Amino acid sequence: MRQIHCKYCGKLFEKTHNRQIYCSEECFINARRERNSKCQAKRRLMAKNGDLVLPEQKKYGLGSYGTSHRHHPLEDPEREYESIQREMRWLKLKDKRKEHANL
Numbered sequence: 001m002r003q004i005h006c007k008y009c010g011k012l013f014e015k016t017h018n019r020q021i022y023c024s025e026e027c028f029i030n031a032r033r034e035r036n037s038k039c040q041a042k043r044r045l046m047a048k049n050g051d052l053v054l055p056e057q058k059k060y061g062l063g064s065y066g067t068s069h070r071h072h073p074l075e076d077p078e079r080e081y082e083s084i085q086r087e088m089r090w091l092k093l094k095d096k097r098k099e100h101a102n103l
Contacts, residue, residue, distance in 0.1 A: 007031065 003014050006023035008031040013023035022028040088094075 008034075 003012055004021075005012055006027050007021040008027040009023065011023050022031060
């Protein structure tokens, strides 16, 4: 085959198959860990800013995730948020974003 540079460490290596981009299993695992770490950091930031749907909302079908009669989110984000808060109170769930804001 042909020689290319490893996408993770930059070492020159010979490809054993067409789609190979890492020189070793170790580089593949380290690159995956790095990708997952970046993704988790982005997810934490979105959750902190309130842009991320919390797992409780999906688990209990809150808001546009659907225990109510609506299958689509409300057009007005404020009304959608109020709907989610109302359903969370009804299910006796706490809003983790408010808990973190008070710390």
